[in-house]
Amino acid sequence: MTDEISTTSVPTEPLSTRYRGLICDLDGVVYRGAVAVEHAVETLNRTTAEGMPVVFATNNASRSPEDVGDRLRGLGVAQQGWSVVTSSQAAAAHLAQHLAQGARVCAVGGPGVAQALTEAGLTPVRVAELGDTLVEAVVQGLGVDVTWTELATVGYLAEAGVPWVATNADFTLPTPTGHAPGNGALIALVRTATSASPHVVGKPQAALFDLARARLGTDQPGTLVCGDRLDTDIEGANSAGLDSLFVLSGASRLRDLAFAERSARPTYVAADLSGLHAPGIALHATSSAAVAELEPDAVFRMPKAGDNAELLQSVVTTAWAARDAGRAVSDDGSAWARIERQLGLVPPEQATS
Template sequence: MTDEIATTSVRAEPLIARYRGLICDLDGVVYRGAMAVPHAVDTLNRVTADGVPVVFATNNASRPPGDVGDHLRELGVAPEGWSVVTSSQAAAAHLAERLAPGARVCAVGGPGVAHALTEAGLTSVRAADLDDAPVEAVVQGLGFDITWRELAAVGYLAESGVTWVATNVDRTLPTPYGRAPGNGALIALVKTVTSASPHVVGKPQPALFELSRSRLGTARPDTLVCGDLLGTDIEGANSAGLDSLFVLSGASRLRDLAFAEQAARPTYVATDLSGLLAPGLPLHTTAPEYLVELGPDAVPRMPKGGANGTLLQSVVSTAWAARDAGRAVSDDAGVWRRIEQQLGLALPEQAAK
């Protein structure tokens, strides 16, 4: 196949047609709280109907997968062709490989933590019941009713040498009212009183991606990750050796992507999940035809006309190529906000509606 024919083929086929399985983030990609992200449900139903399995992989350890699945079905996601994997399950899988069946593990967090441990054949123990018998490990995940006594118990156990596993270290959690402390904030609190550090299994570590890929049954080159956070979804995909699609339907903005370091750069970018059904141009492509002009004020200049998807890819590729070559690129937030408006991207306050 000639380069010209190959390039034409890449341009014409839907992005998801290049892969046999999809690992998809949830918050900011599929839904925002109780509401679905525009185009997400229809796109996912098209993907699964075409025979591409989906694993929804979430760092949120508080809920069991069944509860997450119920929410997705309520939003209209088709009943088959997908499954849910949580960071609690990744923590339980990590321990199940290292401990004997039935080993006692202290569970701190929401119901999802204890559920995952039991599902993996381990014995979940509440912090209040630690005096009954010793435990071999402690798993700390997000929970909305975590108490001081539970956090203190994690510190006592970790300091005594018990294996300490953290489902994830996301410092913040998005809520309808703004950012709230995430599991990482509680992990940091415990770390202030102990010399120990936890083993982390959630994004951006590769464990959650590997568990998701095993559920899909796909090889690395055949697996695509989709997410809205550069430091978790995209950096994690890179650490697991997987291609990724970054979508601008969540908290991260175009400016964040333009200034992403190598470890957090995705393979593709789209406004939302519907990008899976459109042709995708890899962002590392730096041929002149895929670049836009960088003005003397270090601001990308977009030509009139052309498909917004192609222009979006070109703006990002231009910024990366310039920065990698040591050239200045404007980091003015107002400039990048105007570029988003020119591209027709929903701004954060619009996306939240």
């Protein structure tokens, strides 16, 4: 059987012209380690020069927005037209809605956690300063110097009924030498010793996206999210009621996208951030003009030539339609790698920039 899914009319205007503001992820979208992702810097500079504001939203709670901004400027991102929001700021904003100004909050994590609490009008108290001081909440974020004593204190406070807020629940953190334990892994350690569970504000929860959209001053239909992780960026955009552009320059690959559940399916897909200035093809668009076919053995048969953007859209929508209908789609890694090569999609580990 052949699934024939493509587009009725291919749009010609750039995707960026359909939205008033962009919420953009960082790692895997703008940079990988210390190196900029190909096309990212020039795309961002063009985007802000054309008048679309950008808010970079990151789950990384350990660094301050100023530190993140310095890194972006060091890569060549223009000075104006963008800002940074972090999951620490989302945690602080959440608590500021529920606590009085100046309320004492135990801060566990990197410098960004305490700074965000201070900016929100709260009083951060480090575990080393805690003593007999009573706190009204505890915020747990990632920090490279987080100790056993600090994690134990989070557990003691949470078990005693103190509101426990976690900046994010990512189990891993990408580093130049591989994946390291993320804040989610540290949360799991605390949960083994307590019956409590934290209130999580970072992706894929809506809070960080709501904070970023408030910074942009845009409504939901006028806001686009760009990210490279289906389980945080895209699922979070959907939970916040926002359209999204999924890019294949980071953590998740084409096979992951093909097998994504409905809650983690993006509106658009592109090889990298430059797709923002291409005629974006919505992944829900269909017609009878097939460009990619799913064979009876559940393997895709690709045409020898065609527009890569349309082929990419067709592969994804065909896989989704098949899986939603209960049909098999091959998950063979080598077959998906072949499709990526044909579409000119270079895995991050093979990228030279």
